[in-house]
Amino acid sequence: MNQVVTKHVEPAVSSLVEVAVPLPIFSSLTYRIPQELGGYLMPCARVLVPVGRRIVTGYVLGSAATQPTAEIKNIIDVLDREPLFSEDDLRFYRWVADYYHYPLGLTLKAALPPGLTIQYEDRAELSTYGEQALSDPSLDARSKHLLEILKTCGKLSVKTLRKKAGLQGFTYHLTKLSRAGLVHISSAPQRGKVRVCMQRWFTATDVAPPQNLRGRQQKLMSYIKDHSPVSEKTLRKEFGTVTQVLAALEQKGLITVSYREMLRVPPSYEPLCIEPQHSLTADQQTALNNIDPALDQRIFYPVLLYGITGSGKTEIYLHAMQRVLARGAQCLYLVPEIALTAQLYDRISSRLNVPIALLHSGMTDGERFDAWRMIRRAEVGVVIGARSALFAPFAKLGAIIVDEEHDSSYKQEDGLRYNARDMAVVRAKIKSCVVILGSATPSLESYANALAKKYHLVSLPRRVENRALPQVSIVPLQAQPEKRKTASILTEPLRRALAERLASGKQSLLFLNRRGFAPVYVCQTCGAALRCPNCAVSLIYHRGDKQLTCHYCGYGMALPQECPACGSYFLVWLGWGTERLEAELGMLFPGARIARMDRDTMAQRGAVHRLIKNMSRGTLDIVIGTQMLVKGYHLPEVTLVGVVCADQSLHFPDYRSSERTFQLLTQVAGRAGRGDTPGEVIIQTYTPDHYSIRCAQRHDYQTFYEVEMKNRRELGYPPYTKMVLLRFEGVQQARVHECATAVGALARKSAQAHPGIEILGPCVAPLARIRSRWRYHLLLKSSSSQKVRAFAHHLIEQASRCVRQTGVALIIDVDPLQMV
Structure with a gap:
């Protein structure tokens, strides 16, 4: 150590x-x-x-x-x-x-x-004087109500007392009672949930066991003598409950007890993907020749590794990590999806003989705490994690790898709204190490930085073993509304291709980026759609749960028999989700082995591992999935990918919608043909001539980049500008509107002294209400990141009084990705 x-x-x-x-x-x-x-x-x-x-x-x-x-x-x-x-x-x-x-x-x-912060909560208790005051006729009704609750319930947390009282001006009345000595307020600690885990170990002493030692004591003593030292965990596994027996043996002087720290690690699963040693292609060798000198010199060296799907980017990562580990340094490998860590762990551990730690929010608090401390002590060589792993305290960081660097999952969308991709570059600069940003569809910002020589551009333009990219076909969807509830969204070419794969024993993936059975449940009489009472969105029909659910706040309701607006019984679902697609495929192909990969089916720990294992073993024929399916899985037996509807992301109210659509289509297409059999991709769409879809069909990143950058330049969006989004949130819409309007006016007045600042808004957010809170946006733009952040800081200081008075929450999002 x-x-x-x-x-x-x-x-x-x-x-x-x-x-x-x-x-x-x-x-x-x-x-x-x-x-x-x-x-x-x-x-x-x-x-x-x-x-x-x-x-x-x-x-x-x-x-x-x-x-x-x-x-x-x-x-x-x-x-x-x-x-x-x-x-x-x-x-x-x-x-x-x-x-x-x-x-x-x-x-x-x-x-x-998480779990390291010790929380304290205020507790209220009725004092002796307070009990006497209950009989005082001059005591006001609200104060008396609070005292009666405390007399009945005893000591309560202030939070619980507030709920029970249900009073307006609760804080005022409680403070008044506390100052009068009628109520005692004290703070009590709520201990942090996680701490160092210590385990008892037992060792046999030299004292000879007495002749009358019998039963479980004799068996346990014999086992400890043969296996000393042995942990209590092992003894419980062998003998069940042993606490009293161990205490008796210790009292007789037959064993001694010691304490050792026990490291908590995530459960291990059967390895799925063993990564063999590959011969480097000429492209891979050229790429490493560009990166290796910087690894040896231990200098800050940002690299954009642009490699098409199946070009062997992971092999570059493995060689780079091997070089870093050889000089005793550590590597951080970031992935956009927690579900990717298991397969990646198998691939890295089969090639690199070093301790590896996982670090992500899918682990328990204890597991994350222990992994954190192992990283700090340099007891692990490689750390695989999602975005939060970027904050781990590396003792000897030598390289950072950001796989699928374009993915929006690297941006935290609540609390500290950071982008792990951008912060990885900053961290590498502070640590003087190499950072590799890898993608088949680089973000426009990263590619622009590479062309501007801020990053070193390294390319892998061909697939390994000269495998061909999959052939991509575009099938226009009939732009007609559903005439009946059973109308299929699968076109004849896609159904025929699925049937061919089933007949040949090959696997297929179907991509539909919407979970649930149907996105809208509507009345055919009055046209009203059932909507969430807390959010400005429709409720999603989940047939498996027999209820309508909001995907933003979690609100759910049983499926109604009649329309809440008009009482009509003619209710129908519209649109498609993964659950409905699964049911449709079950009817079209009754003998097919079908699985679904979305948040509903993959919530349980180890669910993704089991699905990938079944895919690897060939026990599944068709997998339906949302964007979870897109992110970097290596499935060599998949020869067909079907995109059920390419238009969902394309028509999203966001300036990045075209970029996201191109990335999603290119990435999901890249899952096909990664083995010996060529792949085929079928894209169903209502907008077959859109440039993002046509470029994805041709695997043409360069053309897409040029067209999209032209559009961004004309509209003044990143990477040509830097932005700060101010979001105003509150329960009362009038107050939120008032606050946003006042800050907007203040911003325009202040901007007169700050040339180069553009202000858009304020306006109602595209999703106007989420979790019962109204939302307004004010967007600040400038060609200079330093200018727009300095202006935002100045504006927030000026507007703080206005925000406090209205009781509205002001959320600051620097370099926003989600504009809804």
Whole structure:
């Protein structure tokens, strides 16, 4: 184990430290180090500190540069005996917080594994004076109501008391009772959910067992003597419940107990994909010749690896990682989808003989905490993870790989709204290492950076073993509304191609980017569609659950027998989802083995692994999926890919819709023909002449890039401009509109002193209401990232009073990807 060197805050130099707290404040707070904690405190560790009446978990940033004039409070406790991250990591976290205009304390909380923040909650309890006051006739009704609840229920959390009381002005009345001494308010800790896991181990002593040792004690003693030292977990597995028996043996002096840290790791599955050693193609060797010198020199070197589907990008990644590991450094491999990590783990572990850690939100809090600490101690060589793995505290980071760098999943859409692809480049610069952004369909921003020489462009223009790209056919859909509920969305060419694959024993994929049975449930009499009461969207019909569901807030209702608007019984579903497509295929091909890959079917842990295993073993014929299906799976027996409707993403109200459509179609087409049999792709569409669809048919990224960049230049969208989206949210639409309008007017006035800033809006968001909150957008644009972020910062400072007064939430999204 590598020893982590810790640097303590030296009390003799300064007894004051700066602490970031996970609250919506942008400055750090200064605290005094009590004498009894001085020897334990170190930068980058957690501490308990008071903030107002609350006690919160804070993060030590270092010694305070100046002494504030306000009263300085003491640190209550130190929670870590070693730092959770390094000074270099902290530098990166500061950069992220500054760029995305997010408080540093909340940035650190988002970066760290979940469960490390100790939560405190306020609790209210009736005092003796409060009990006496209940008989006071002068006591107002609302105060009396609160006191009666506390007398009946005893001590309650303030949150629970608020719900039970249901009073307007609750905080005012509770504060008044507290100040009068009628109610005691105290804070109680809710311990963090995760901590170091210690396990008991048992060793046999030299004491001879007594002659009367019988039964389970004798069996257990014999096992411990033969296997010393042995863990309690192993003993429970062999003998069941052993706690009392072990206690008896220890009391007799026959065994000793010790404690060891137990690392929690995700469950292992049967390997699916063993990656053999391949001979490099000429294109791959050329690519590595461009990358290897930078790996050896340990310099910042951003690479865009543009390789068509099936060109062997993973082989480049494996060779690069092998070179980095050979000099004792670590590698970070980012993927856009958690489901990809299992197959990738198999491929990497079969080639690289090093410890590998997974790090993503699909793991338990304990597993993520232990992986974090192993990475910090340099006990693992390769880390495979989704976007949050970017924040891991690497001791010796040597290379970062961002696979499928174009994928929008790298952008976090709530809380800290960061883009892991862009931040990977920043992290590589801070760590002075190579970063490889790989894709068959690079984002326009990345490709523009490569052409501008900001990134080094490396290309793989041909598939390995000279395999042909799949032949792509476009089938126009009849642009007619459904005349009957059973009308099929599968055209004759696609049905015929599916039948041919079934007859030949080959596998097929069908892509439909909409889960559920049908997206609309509508009344044929009055035309009303059943909509979510909390969101401005239609409810999705899920036939398996026999209910209508909102995919935004989770609201659900049983399938109604009559229209809520007019009482008519003539209700019908419209449109197609993966569930309906699965039912349709079951009727068309009764003997086919069909599976579905979407959030509904893949929610259970290990579900994706089981589906890919069944595909690899040939026990499935057809897999239907949403965009989960598109992301990098290697399925050599798939020879047919059908795109059921290419228009769903194309007509989305977003300037990136054409780019997303081209990427989705090209990526899903790339799943076909990766083995020895040539592949075929059939794209069904209502807009067969759109350039994004035609370019995907020809596998022509260059033409698509030129056309789309021309459109972006004319409209003033990225990568020609940088944007900051201000979103206003609130329960009352009038207040949200008022606040957005006031800030918009303020923005236009301020922009007069800031040339080069363009302001669009405010206006109602395309999705006007989500989770009972109304949404308005104000968009700031400029050709300079620094200018638009500085203007946004200036505007937010000016508008903060207006936002606070209206009670509206202001959300800042730098470099937004989703504009809905």
